[in-house]
Amino acid sequence: MASFIIEGGRRLSGEIVPQGAKNEALQVICATLLTPEKITIHNVPDILDVNNLIVLLSEMGVKTDTPKQGTYTFQADDVNLDYLHTDAFFKKSASLRGSVMLVGPLIARFGYAVIAKPGGDKIGRRRLDTHFLGIQKLGAEFHYNNDRQAYEVKADQLQGAYMLLDEASVTGTANILMASVLTKGKTTIYNAACEPYLQQLTKMLIAMGAKIGGLASNLLTIEGVENLGGCEHTILPDMIEVGSFIGMAAMTASEVRIKSVSFNNLGIIPDAFRKFGITVHQEEDDLLVPAQESYTIDTFIDGSILTIADAPWPGLTPDLLSVFLVVATQANGSVLIHQKMFESRLFFVDKLIDMGAQIILCDPHRATVIGSNRRYPLRAANMVSPDIRAGIALLIAAMSAEGTSQIHNIDQIDRGYQEIDKRLNALGARITRI
DSSP: OOEEEEEOSOOOEEEEOOOBOHHHHHHHHHHGGGOSSEEEEESOOOOHHHHHHHHHHHHTTOEEEEEETTEEEEEOSSOOGGGGGSHHHHHHHHTOGGGGGGHHHHHHHHSEEEEEOOOOOOSSOOOOHHHHHHHHHTTOEEEEETTTTEEEEEOSSOBOOEEEOSSOOHHHHHHHHHHHTTSBSEEEEESOOOOHHHHHHHHHHHHTTOEEEOTTSSEEEEEOOSOOOOEEEEOOBOHHHHHHHHHHHHHTTOEEEEOOOOGGGSTTHHHHHHTTTOOOEEETTEEEEOOOSOOBOOBOTTSOBEEEEOOSTTSOOGGGHHHHHHHHTTSBSEEEEEOOSOSSTTTTHHHHHHTTOOEEEEETTEEEEEOOTTSSOOBOOEEEOOSHHHHHHHHHHHHHSBSEEEEEOTHHHHTTSTTHHHHHHTTTOOEEEO
């Protein structure tokens, strides 16, 4: 198990380029199964979750190639469905939550799919009902294999249908969308997620020949087509990395320029940091975060304590709440962090409390942070990363702390952040991987 040793208290300086978006990459790579023709995807992040998915597709018989760094080609013209019954498939797919999005393309094109109970972050219940119910409405049948602890999905002929999703699930919408593009008739998906990742997947499917209306809205209409072709697609910069770098600059009182962020796809992320008193300048498609010795959290108009909560797009992404929480520890003022989606994602605050942060964990979904305005810098600590987003938050905390910290189980961080130690060391951080 790898670890980071972090020498805290060092200021950063320079430019950093965000990686390709992890969540988008998982969706569009799964979508390559929808056609036998070649698909080229650019700006693919070199991270564990994405690399593991590419290996899984390769072992399924998808031809993969890397003509240059960050660019992959996929051609699913000889998919081996028998591989879905092997122990290797069950083991690899169960360790990767993104593998659940293989079901939509497989059932649409081949009429058969297998889904093992997926892994991923340990952040509480992450139900798959939306995926299952939506694909069932198209005519698929799910059968649970108790020996394998997996679902077999079969469909002789999918048929378009109207559905109102019980939640605006990003991966659920992606799965149902991919299942419906080759489905006979018209499919209507209401309460669909419309995050930039979904918009990008939709644009890619349209480029492949799909007929989809309602781009960037929560009402998608799909007219099924008989087949799809190849295309080229470029993945957006990762908005979660952009937000992480803003928080990192603020916590370390550093000036950092974040390059080529695709500003129009960041939504309210920059403004959410501005509510914390953090200066964020837009300069063309870059963000400049100047060095600030202090930053003051706003209150609501009536003077009551500010609440930062996650919400479906265009609300604030839940993947950044861990970063907001750690940034608040050194702010002037207090804030209530309300993580609505996952009931275990805030449990990492005990590690921040050990570092000297003043945090009250109200319940599994809410934490009140009393900022110290840097009067009481965080102390170095020995920690374990429980998930990707908590992992980067703990790394930010360690970089701002006095002394040398250790973070273990950094595979969790590597799942979502590409060579984060090397890239931050280039800005002046001192992070050693052991």
